[in-house]
Amino acid sequence: APVMRLMSEYCSLSESCTSMLASALPVALQTNKEDRHAFENSVIKAFEDACGDAERECKSAIEAAKVACSKHQEEKAGSVANLELAERNAAKALEQKNAAQGFHDQKQAEKEKAETALKGAEQASEASKAEVQEVTGKKEAFEAEVEQVLPVLKEGDFAPKDWRLRQKTIARLSHLLEQSDAPESMVAGAQLAFKDKPESRGQFAVKTVEATEACLKTYSQALAQAIIGASEKSEEFRGDLVAKEEVAKASQSEYHLFLLPRRPHLDLAVVLRIHVIVDDHRAAAAPKLCAVLSTEVVGLKKSIRGFGPREEDLAAELRGSQTSFEGFQELMRQFESFRDQLPAPALEVAAEGAEATTSAPAAEGEEGEVPIEGAEATTSAPAAVGEEA
Numbered sequence: 410a411p412v413m414r415l416m417s418e419y420c421s422l423s424e425s426c427t428s429m430l431a432s433a434l435p436v437a438l439q440t441n442k443e444d445r446h447a448f449e450n451s452v453i454k455a456f457e458d459a460c461g462d463a464e465r466e467c468k469s470a471i472e473a474a475k476v477a478c479s480k481h482q483e484e485k486a487g488s489v490a491n492l493e494l495a496e497r498n499a500a501k502a503l504e505q506k507n508a509a510q511g512f513h514d515q516k517q518a519e520k521e522k523a524e525t526a527l528k529g530a531e532q533a534s535e536a537s538k539a540e541v542q543e544v545t546g547k548k549e550a551f552e553a554e555v556e557q558v559l560p561v562l563k564e565g566d567f568a569p570k571d572w573r574l575r576q577k578t579i580a581r582l583s584h585l586l587e588q589s590d591a592p593e594s595m596v597a598g599a600q601l602a603f604k605d606k607p608e609s610r611g612q613f614a615v616k617t618v619e620a621t622e623a624c625l626k627t628y629s630q631a632l633a634q635a636i637i638g639a640s641e642k643s644e645e646f647r648g649d650l651v652a653k654e655e656v657a658k659a660s661q662s663e664y665h666l667f668l669l670p671r672r673p674h675l676d677l678a679v680v681l682r683i684h685v686i687v688d689d690h691r692a693a694a695a696p697k698l699c700a701v702l703s704t705e706v707v708g709l710k711k712s713i714r715g716f717g718p719r720e721e722d723l724a725a726e727l728r729g730s731q732t733s734f735e736g737f738q739e740l741m742r743q744f745e746s747f748r749d750q751l752p753a754p755a756l757e758v759a760a761e762g763a764e765a766t767t768s769a770p771a772a773e774g775e776e777g778e779v780p781i782e783g784a785e786a787t788t789s790a791p792a793a794v795g796e797e798a
Contacts, residue, residue, distance in 0.1 A: 411743035412438075412456070419463035419737050420456075430456055438747050453748060460741060467734040474727035481723055485716045492709040499702040506699045516664045523653065523660040530650040537643035544639050548632035551588065555625050558582045563618060565606040579603050586621065589628035595620055 412434060416427055434456055437449035445453075558581045561567070567575040579600055586596045599621045602614035610618065 411740040415460060415740050415744060420459040421462065422459055442749065463737065467730065467737050470730040471727065471734055474723065474730045478723045478727055481720055485713065488709055488713050492706065492713060495702060495706045495709055499699065499706050502699040502702050506696050520660040520664045523657040527653040527657040530646065530653040534643065534646040534650045537639065537646045541636060541639040541643050544632060544635045548629065548636060551632060552629055554581065554585055558585065559622060559625060562603040585625060589624050591624045595624065
């Protein structure tokens with residue numbers, strides 16, 4: 410039944426048209442080609458036109474399947490290329506993230522180092538100022554004490570009754586000499602020399618008084634030099650403090666500038682679309698960009714994994730269309746052999762026509778014979794039209 414299979418499986422015909430062709434076409438095919446009526450030729454022509462449409466549909470289906478496979482391969486290749494690019498961008502972003510973290514750590518360490526150095530310079534400057542004040546205060550106190558003690562003892566301005574006050578003043582002088590790092594012999598000699606009036610002092614006592622006065626003056630001058638040295642040192646510390654303040658400010662500015670994105674207008678979506686990797690080392694932007702690109706890589710890998718099953722489905726669809734078309738061509742060859750063969754007895758023609766109009770088409774490979782009233786029983790029937798060879 411190639412004709413019935415062509416009509417049922419390939420031709421797009423209405424129910425009434427199918428019924429008419431099922432009745433008329435077998436009879437027309439059994440008529441000798443030269444003896445066919447114009448109606449029979451039109452029936453065959455109508456069936457051939459329907460088969461022509463079916464052939465074009467089969468070819469269109471094959472072509473559509475090929476286009477779908479080709480498009481699928483292009484999409485797969487594009488996704489693979491996008492994955493490679495995304496992986497390179499993700500690797501670059503990760504590299505920048507690590508570099509940004511390292512740069513951040515470096516700037517933070519520099520800032521902390523500068524701040525520690527600044528704190529040390531501040532402490533040193535404060536200590537130097539305190540030292541200047543201490544030495545200055547010590548000199549002033551020493552000189553004030555000398556001014557109160559030395560003149561009255563040197564001039565002997567004590568009445569005999571004030572001997573206790575004189576002794577207390579000598580004790581104060583001894584303390585001043587001790588502060589001046591005077592030798593013990595000078596301290597002991599001064600205690601005796603300053604008991605006498607100036608006119609009663611002997612040669613040794615006079616030398617002791619002069620030595621005492623010189624010692625106190627030398628110590629006062631030493632304190633003055635110490636003040637000068639401490640002041641110079643304080644100035645050095647102050648200069649160092651100013652320099653370290655500048656370094657600390659620069660370090661802090663660089664650190665805080667590092668935390669701010671240099672391209673706040675550059676959206677991550679734009680970065681992904683035009684495949685731009687921001688070269689600025691930014692601690693905030695780099696991890697975010699790295700995360701977005703990693704997500705893109707994961708999505709592309711998942712998409713590529715889905716191409717396999719889809720590719721198999723499209724290949725199966727193409728094979729199915731090709732197999733269907735091959736079946737159509739085989740059925741058409743059988744139909745053409747029936748169309749061009751020698752006439753068969755009318756009995757068999759009528760039998761297939763009656764069967765097509767009253768019952769379902771015979772299954773492929775089955776034989777069917779329907780007795781027709783008026784046919785000769787002794788006539789041997791050939792294979793019915795529509796049966797497969």
